[in-house]
Amino acid sequence: MSTFAARLQQAIAQHSPLCVGIDPSASLLKSCGLPDTAEGAFEFGKRVLEAAQYELSIIKPQVAFFERFGSSGIRVLEELTKLSRSRGVMVLSDAKRGDIDTTAEAYAEAYFSPSSPLRTDALTTHAYLGFEALEKFLAIALRNDGGVFVVVRSSNPEGRELQQARLQNGESVAANLSRLITERNARVGSGLGPIGAVVGATCEDAAETADQLPSSFILAPGVGAQGATIQDVLRRMPAARGRVLPNVSRAILANGSTESDIRTTIRAMQEQAKQLL
Numbered sequence: 001m002s003t004f005a006a007r008l009q010q011a012i013a014q015h016s017p018l019c020v021g022i023d024p025s026a027s028l029l030k031s032c033g034l035p036d037t038a039e040g041a042f043e044f045g046k047r048v049l050e051a052a053q054y055e056l057s058i059i060k061p062q063v064a065f066f067e068r069f070g071s072s073g074i075r076v077l078e079e080l081t082k083l084s085r086s087r088g089v090m091v092l093s094d095a096k097r098g099d100i101d102t103t104a105e106a107y108a109e110a111y112f113s114p115s116s117p118l119r120t121d122a123l124t125t126h127a128y129l130g131f132e133a134l135e136k137f138l139a140i141a142l143r144n145d146g147g148v149f150v151v152v153r154s155s156n157p158e159g160r161e162l163q164q165a166r167l168q169n170g171e172s173v174a175a176n177l178s179r180l181i182t183e184r185n186a187r188v189g190s191g192l193g194p195i196g197a198v199v200g201a202t203c204e205d206a207a208e209t210a211d212q213l214p215s216s217f218i219l220a221p222g223v224g225a226q227g228a229t230i231q232d233v234l235r236r237m238p239a240a241r242g243r244v245l246p247n248v249s250r251a252i253l254a255n256g257s258t259e260s261d262i263r264t265t266i267r268a269m270q271e272q273a274k275q276l277l
């Protein structure tokens, strides 16, 4: 298998950098006329993939919306992940994992081990327990050609105070994380690396952060329901052309919930997202 970065670059060039979120909340399932069950959640994900005729670079299932159904929810998340990957659509599992090294290792095995039923292409993580605590995580992802996205600037306004707080050396927490991510990617090689970052599309001052992450793919959530647009991403992260993935989850139902409505919305957003290349 080729590296995560190579696979994602190829997928983006083929289909656009749009990352389609799969967030089967009770209200989204209701809008689609689907039951609020694990089976409903699977059908929702499948409907989105089929609406797009599997012509997507990457989807981002939000693990929480599957976990809420317990073991049956995890089972359908496994099935959806397998279905998507088997049809050539990459999967970024949004679980925001992070813990002490031994536990982080177990999370990494769960999402990257080739024999794991949850095997994915990439996973979101957080570094609140220290960037170095993610090391085993990164090593296991790398060994299995996976990608890891570390939350650097979240899309919600509540994250700002913590993420922009100053460390003793004067760096903000976000700048410090960006530097550590960039240094770690450089140890892997030149060009885009396996460690990406989450930088909210809603962050008006995201340009500086994007500049500090030259070797990272940037997942930019917040387009649609949280108020940002793809134009905002272009304006706020001009240096991230070719490596920024605008994410839209709830708003894929903005024009209706039938397969045809969803296709129209996704195609329009994919076209807009091509401006980010």
Ligand SMILES: O=c1ccn([C@@H]2O[C@H](COP(=O)(O)O)[C@@H](O)[C@H]2O)c(=O)[nH]1
Pocket: 021, 023, 062, 094, 153, 154, 155, 156, 198, 200, 221, 222, 223, 224, 225, 226, 247, 248, 249, 250, 251
């Ligand atoms: O900073 C972050 C990190 C992750 N998310 C996740 O992205 C989607 C956004 O959903 P929308 O419906 O497009 O608002 C959701 O799964 C979040 O958990 C984020 O919003 N912000």
